[in-house]
Amino acid sequence: MRYVSPALVLIAALMLQAPPAHAIPIVFQGTLSGANEVPPISPAGTGTVKVVLDPTAETLELAVTFTSLTSLDQAAHIHCCAPLGTNAGVATELPALPGFPLNVTSGTFDQTFSLTSAAFYNPAFITANGGTVAGAEAALVTGIENTQAYFNIHTTINPGGEIRSQLFPVPEPASLVLLGSALLGLGLMRRRKPAE
Numbered sequence: 282m283r284y285v286s287p288a289l290v291l292i293a294a295l296m297l298q299a300p301p302a303h304a305i306p307i308v309f310q311g312t313l314s315g316a317n318e319v320p321p322i323s324p325a326g327t328g329t330v331k332v333v334l335d336p337t338a339e340t341l342e343l344a345v346t347f348t349s350l351t352s353l354d355q356a357a358h359i360h361c362c363a364p365l366g367t368n369a370g371v372a373t374e375l376p377a378l379p380g381f382p383l384n385v386t387s388g389t390f391d392q393t394f395s396l397t398s399a400a401f402y403n404p405a406f407i408t409a410n411g412g413t414v415a416g417a418e419a420a421l422v423t424g425i426e427n428t429q430a431y432f433n434i435h436t437t438i439n440p441g442g443e444i445r446s447q448l449f450p451v452p453e454p455a456s457l458v459l460l461g462s463a464l465l466g467l468g469l470m471r472r473r474k475p476a477e
Contacts, residue, residue, distance in 0.1 A: 306333045306334060306335040306338075307333070307334045307335075307336070307426070307450065308331065308332070308333050308334075308450070308451040309331070309332040309333075309334065309425060309448040309449060309450050309451065310329065310330060310331045310332070310448070310449060310451055311329070311330050311431075311432065311446025311447055311448055311449055312327070312328075312329055312330075312446055313326070313327060313328035313329060313330055313345075313347055313432070313434065313444040313445060313446045314327060314444055314445075314446065315439075315443060315444055317431075317444070317445045317446050317447070318433075318439075318441070318442050318443070318444070318445055319366060319367060319368050322439050322442070322443055322444075324351060325350070325351060325439070325443045325444050326347055326348055326349040326350035326351065326386065326387075326434070326436075326443060326444050327347070327348060327349060327444065328345060328346050328347030328348060328434070328444055329345070329346050329347075329446075330343070330344070330345050330432040330446050330448070331343075331344040331345075332344075332359075332425065332432070332448050333393075334422065334425055334426075336422060339395065339396040339397050339418070340393050340394065340395055340396060341393070341394050341396055341401075341421075342391070342392070342393040342394075343359075343378065343390065343391070343392060343393075343394070343432070344389075344390065344391040345357070345381075345388075345389065345390045345391075345432065345434075346388075346389045346390075347387060347388060347389075347434055347444065348386070348387040349386065349387065350385075350386040350387070350434070350436050350443055350444070351386075351436060351438045351439065351443060352386070352436045352437040352438040352439070352443075353383075353384045353385060353386060353436060353437050354377075354382070354383055354384070354385060354386070354388075354434050354435065354436050354443075355376060355383065355384075355435050355436060355437055355440065356375070356376035356377050356383075356433075356434070356435040357376075357377040357378060357381045357383075357390075357432070357433070357434045357435070358371050358372070358373040358374065358375065358376070358377060358378060358403070358432075358433065359371075359372050359373045359421070359425075359430055359431070359432050359433075359448075360372060360430065360431050360432075360433055360445075361406070361420065361421050361424035361425070361429060361430040361431075362420060362421075362423070362424030362427075362429040362430060363429055364428075364429055365428060365429075365447050369424075369429070369430075369431070370403070370405065370406060370409070371403045371405070371406065372402060372403060372406045372417070372420075372421050372424070372430065373394075373401060373402060373403060373406075373421075374400065374401060374402065374403060375403050376435075378390075378392065378394070379392070379400075380392050396418045396421070396422070397414060397415075397418065398414070399414045402414065402417045402421075406420070406421075425448055426450075428447055428448065428449060428450070430447070430448050431445050431446060431447045431448060432445060432446055432448065433445040
């Protein structure tokens with residue numbers, strides 16, 4: 282059996298065709314918690330958020346589950362654009378995205394929105410991003426892709442926000458396959474003992 286350089290295996294794995302950027306929907310998710318609020322809230326409810334951003338179709342799907350809020354929820358939306366651990370303005374419709382369950386302490390929500398609709402955005406976010414829906418869309422997509430957006434649920438006891446999560450990217454399956462292939466190749470080469 283011939284020796285294959287680890288560098289050669291890594292180069293071969295990287296040369297495999299990866300899907301073009303933004304050709305498929307991109308998934309982001311997070312765990313909603315009072316500890317993620319700035320400043321932190323305790324006690325607070327819990328939940329999960331999943332965002333599916335489809336830049337080609339110009340849509341955003343938002344799936345949320347939440348439970349055990351300290352009081353009735355009054356607002357729920359995406360904030361953008363600021364680094365993790367800081368507060369940002371509201372990017373999407375106020376007080377809540379259409380159809381989001383309000384005046385409850387637990388609930389679920391799953392809806393897809395058009396990123397090209399002015400009704401999806403907070404008017405102040407449109408104004409702050411060039412005064413156009415296209416500017417607001419570009420800012421929100423960039424904010425989500427750069428982990429500078431978060432989802433927040435506000436309640437009567439915690440009007441500044443009770444539970445929130447930054448929107449973190451979920452690794453693409455193709456990226457995991459490439460990484461796994463490279464690691465497998467390196468592992469197989471390391472197992473082989475040199476001939477004496």
